[in-house]
Amino acid sequence: MNEAYDELAFEPHEEELLSRVAWHYYHDGLTQSEIGERLNLSRIKVSRMLDRGRKMGLIHVHINSSYGGCFALEARLQELYGLDEARVIPAQETGNVNDRLAEAASQYLMGRLRDQEMLAVGWGATVMGTLQRLSRTLSYKDISLVSLTGGVSAYIEGVASGRSSQNVHLIPAPLVVSQESIAEAIRAERHVVEVMSMARTANYALVGIGAVADEATLIASGYASRSQFEIFRRQGAVGDIIGIFYDQAGEPLDLPFHKMLVGLDFEALSAIPQVIAAAGGPRKVDAIRAAARGGRIDVLITDEPTAQAIIEKDQA
Amino acid sequence: MNEAYDELAFEPHEEELLSRVAWHYYHDGLTQSEIGERLNLSRIKVSRMLDRGRKMGLIHVHINSSYGGCFALEARLQELYGLDEARVIPAQETGNVNDRLAEAASQYLMGRLRDQEMLAVGWGATVMGTLQRLSRTLSYKDISLVSLTGGVSAYIEGVASGRSSQNVHLIPAPLVVSQESIAEAIRAERHVVEVMSMARTANYALVGIGAVADEATLIASGYASRSQFEIFRRQGAVGDIIGIFYDQAGEPLDLPFHKMLVGLDFEALSAIPQVIAAAGGPRKVDAIRAAARGGRIDVLITDEPTAQAIIEKDQA
């Protein structure tokens, strides 16, 4: 029992009055003055009673929504990792998690993107889904799109269709090539250089977070092999962002694979004012956690169980 | 599904925003303007969202107190029986119910009694307890006491001690006498007439409610016998107030016993602006219910299980 607790102690009959005041205020919707008249209290006293009631937890506000529990997690994530913002979508049996994350990410961006701004996008299934949902907003607000890496043309095109192409700037190359020398040559291409330097000026970057697991999209799409992933794992990789693998602390590893990538590096990514990551699922817990701890991202959009798991691991 | 319900329907993404607004408002304590800035909404829109959230039950305020459930019962009692006011004290294992009722009644009166007012009091254990707790307030506010019936001198004296006796007016007689003729004679006594006419001018009447049960204080104190009670019961009596027995509808019965009482009748009692009854316990459920239905009382102070039982019986 500390002093603060003692200060909040009260007489039993005071609790009765306090409860009554709270009841009238919240349940009956009376104003503080009306309550004062009924119970022979000054308006200001009623105000103070409500204040005390709230402070001591006598009055409890419950938000009756599946989102309810998520906001606490969001606040926690922001606090723990110094994020600008966290969005947590509620656990739900129905529906694909990635779809719902994409929905949430697109909503976030819709509210954030201003006219004439530029959005740089990374690679991944969630990013693609987000862009599809965003397409209307993009044209409406005249948003420019630019790619952070190669290999995005495949899915960007659907989004870009029907829009003036001058607002969409893609790195005309695959995400990964087979040899370092080829990657160097591509990175030296005028067009590639232009797009990459443009990407550095974007207002926002939207990226996915990949797990170092056999189910990763990088493997599914043929950009990497299982055996490579096994090696990455042994070197301490826990996840990747735009093809760059990092360790538990979120620090990029020194892998040959990285030299064959066509795209921005972490330094350039961090220079973008706000890096927004949308990722979730049990497999990605460590990847997301490391990215957050290393400060690789500014905004995290994830799902409730994943957020829970991330926080629990850092609780100890 | 009625129209009102349809009107309150909303899109899933709207719920997310609504929940978020509510969270910031109630949990984080932000003002509506601050929330508007964060979420890019006009202040007025935030206000309306909160309004909708409250109306559709998304926002639920819980009063975390043993009194919590009681207020609903109070509202119900007031509504069902047209009471000016109802007070329900929470169920509690510890402590005598009558003591706690007396405490509640005295608190109610303390808040209600104004300087120079007059309080008429009936007969019974709860009334006595209430007066004992009130004694300080009575002298402080210069309240006059007057008895509604005979037989109160025994316990009034403790309360009146140390106070100028001119403020206490007792009917100098027992509650019940053995013959109608004696009662008539007593009622004709100048002093008795004076006190009784004074009682009619009281601002408040404080009465108990008795059950027609063998444990009644009337029997315990020797004013009535078990066999009499048996007869009353057969005639339809469910309870008594100031010695007058009434039926299920709260209508006074025509009993010889009443003719032997020294005190006011129901008509005179009802003429007092506010009749306050304090009574509780399982045995008294029917007695209280009938009194309330018959409009015998204006204010009821009882306990939670009793209130519950009373309401349940009238629900059907």
Added chain:
DNA sequence: GTTGTTGTCGATCATATGATCACGATGTGC
């Protein structure tokens, strides 16, 4: 006793809130 401390109270005032109004967008029926 004085003095300082503490807490409570209500007066005052700046701010937060919600009611009302008028406008414009949208959809509907004629």
Added chain:
DNA sequence: GCACATCGTGATCATATGATCGACAACAAC
């Protein structure tokens, strides 16, 4: 096509609320 109703929006304004201040009472230390 044109009214017409309906809804959402923001502007404006009255009201509700809570922060601040000084006055005052209760109380402890001296």
